[in-house]
Amino acid sequence: MEQCRPFVVTIASEKGGVGKTTLATNLAVYLKALNEDLPVTIVSFDNHFSVDNMFAIGPRRGASVAGLLRNEDPVGLAHLGEYGVQYLASERHLSPPDDDPLRLRTLLAQSTLGGILIIDTRPVIDYFTRNALAAADLLIIPVKDRPSLVNAPAILDVFVAADGNPEHAWLLPSLIDARLKLRNNIGMQEFLTFSGRERGFQVLDLCIAKSPKVESLTTGLSSRIYPILTHARGTIVHQQFRQLADFVLAEERQRPAQPVLKALQPLSPGRLRRLQRKCPLCGSSIQSEAVHYWHDQRSRRRGALHRRCLDQIFGDDTLADWQDQGASLLYCDLDNAGVSGDADEAILRLLDRHGEEIQTRPIQVGAGSNFEKILVAMTGRSVGDFFRERLFIDLVAAPLSEELSDPRYQTFHTLRRMILRHQTSGDTI
Template structure:
């Protein structure tokens, strides 16, 4: 499947020439190879890309923000001037998409798209989630540096790669806006040589050459037509024209030589992540007992749909309790339904709220059982301790609970906790990654709140801290 080669232009310093480089690089690459698809997009809100390349007013509402939704991104691409394709910019990405994408999202979208050629991404001067996405997806990151502060800022970009455990080899620095009138005595004769020496000294790699500061180039963005003109068409007399040609040729040769390797890496990462998740889910399934923990009946798929999943704090026990058995155990064994005479409405209310709750059970001294109802965050909603001995802990009088206790807690084991949750997670499968992770989060919280520590348990054996 053809994959795109992604070039991200990034620097945390504003006004270093990112947009000028991104837009002109697109034009020069296209001029170098007419058949090469070149697509340009910007996560900045200056609309330079649109002003420079848009052929006609676009009636559709599509823009770069839609790259993060499930849409087929090929529908976002518009044909623009100079043969360059663009994806329209967005006025305010943060208000369009209040929930910031995670750093891998764009790479995952691009790795699945059937699109070849080069994609150039212009970014804004902050390491916001959109810049981070553009960095994560990049085969090549070009960082314009114009002075010592912009060079110092490169450290954050390098850290980004280290933090994500990926190689920082895509990074290349490029001295930009170099004023050739400035001369130094000594080994480094101008600011280009000085910046390059500083960069190499700090362990960065640079593209060959630099981009000079030119009044002509600066003027290309300001004219009565409100257009932004390219250096190739309107600044051929400048040295910047030669410099952009040189940079574009380097990039094109690299593209031919290495190809779009980042997207293949991302696909491979995704494949192994999916495999890891599947293995973890399989391990959870292997730990399961195959029968209902309360009545011993084999559980088929239809019963599992609404069964309650139960796990002890040490994972000695993992299994399901049939829905009816669970309610019988609560109403009859623990609440003593006959004695209390629970109304149908109370039971219905309980059933309804049980779908959104977790239940924690703990065996306490003198055959007391504590039942705590927790919300989705593990916050205690209600708590009740039942004295089973007073009802006689007999198979006959509390059969469901009796069976469960036999499975889960050793006699007098006050440390172990049992957490239960109805199997209504994503797709009704609590053992899949996200619902199971939530289950574990709630369990950790419950342990902090209810698991007695060694010292407390020993010293308060006859005086429970958690009545």
């Protein structure tokens, strides 16, 4: 059976008290009620235990959210809770297992959890929030006032930096008191909608109202928290959550998993580590087209170049000429660059599939050239910081999923290691 990656909805805000957890928990209940056959799972990186208090059946906690970042399949971690919603228990003391902001996205790409996964985040941009944002297919940012609106761009910036599409991020006016009026009799929802769109955000055409009845569901003498669907159906908030759930279901139906992410699902996490998902020249995301795989020896970063971008660097016919000569690998040697030299010239070596050198030529690095631009993007360093750089580019294009799979991956890196050994020993390539 084909692996089914979950559609991830992340609820995030840098401000506390905007209703993130109320949104996340009740959205899960409404999604399940509207589609009983759809698996709905919720996790929270916050330590308030609201998820447990709404969904836990009996005193047994079960597996916690900590396992989600320990390479454990969420299918085995999630347990069925109240209202048919699956959940992972909260954890009071969460520690980052590494410094990889894409760890959760990589793990979920290989999971068969399916359905919709809702992630409730902390009111701070930390390791866990960054991972939740990087994994999101849909981002909802609740805002209730001007301070929370001012902080919203920070959340969006992290989402976009992790290859998130701004068109999949929405502001949601939350905890809105309809009685409150600003200057010129403007309501808070109207102010947040206008101001959010003026700042370039998409804003949902609905809000979640402030309701004493809803607030009472979380402030009783018992630790149990009750959902709006069962205990506040007579409020306007009930209809608002119904509309929000309809919106999320429509988004889930319209947008399957990204092609490249789906193609990379069977790969080991090690091959996806430090993988740059955008072309270093044009900056657009790598999808399922044939591309040229590259590897930076010093930083261990790796990624792919579009064929058109490689032609733009070296000329339209150059790559074809190289391939006619039997070249399959381009090795870039920057021994005389940056702090070790003038940073104005690099040596390009063309090699065949056996590692035999076909041609050597110099290339200018500085003066804002396209070649300088891709070197900076590939290495993550400025030209002045270059020191004995070694870059490898596969001249035979293939989809990125194929480049990262055997036998191509093993062939590329076997040839790379052979070249480095020859250079270390002082032999000619």
